[in-house]
Amino acid sequence: MQEIITIQTGRHNGLYDITGKVAGIVERSGIKSGIVSIYAQGATAAIMIQESWDNSVQNDVVNLLSKLIPKGIWEHDLQDNNGDSHLKAGIVGPSETVPVTGGRMGLSRWQNIFFCEFDGPRKVRNIAVTVIGDQALSL
Numbered sequence: 001m002q003e004i005i006t007i008q009t010g011r012h013n014g015l016y017d018i019t020g021k022v023a024g025i026v027e028r029s030g031i032k033s034g035i036v037s038i039y040a041q042g043a044t045a046a047i048m049i050q051e052s053w054d055n056s057v058q059n060d061v062v063n064l065l066s067k068l069i070p071k072g073i074w075e076h077d078l079q080d081n082n083g084d085s086h087l088k089a090g091i092v093g094p095s096e097t098v099p100v101t102g103g104r105m106g107l108s109r110w111q112n113i114f115f116c117e118f119d120g121p122r123k124v125r126n127i128a129v130t131v132i133g134d135q136a137l138s139l
Helices: 019-029 056-068 083-092
Strands: 002-009 014-017 033-041 045-051 095-101 111-117 122-134
Touching (some): 019 111, 045 056, 056 083, 111 122
Antiparallel strands (some): 002 122, 033 122
């Protein structure tokens, strides 16, 4: 089963929790044992599994990447002034894969799935979610 999650982002750099939306897709799929793949469509976005206790970790991720990859010094900036966005997305990566066990994602208590925006704000960002597996519980 595959569905597209569409979100709107309000910041140039930010993490957006999509765990609930992905969990809903896994539930609707009927898959009891398998995997779910979460893929950010776009060269300036990424997917990350991270803690969501409060915003501090998400803020730290954004601040770290901004310090490591500053804006305005890259060759690609000559085309469309978003060289840093491409580099951040490339380092974090476009996808994550999570096991599905007993019809639920195998995330730990502190893990959530985040869409990482590095070139916002955007009215439309798409995330492809693909669930693969068996509808019967594995032994």
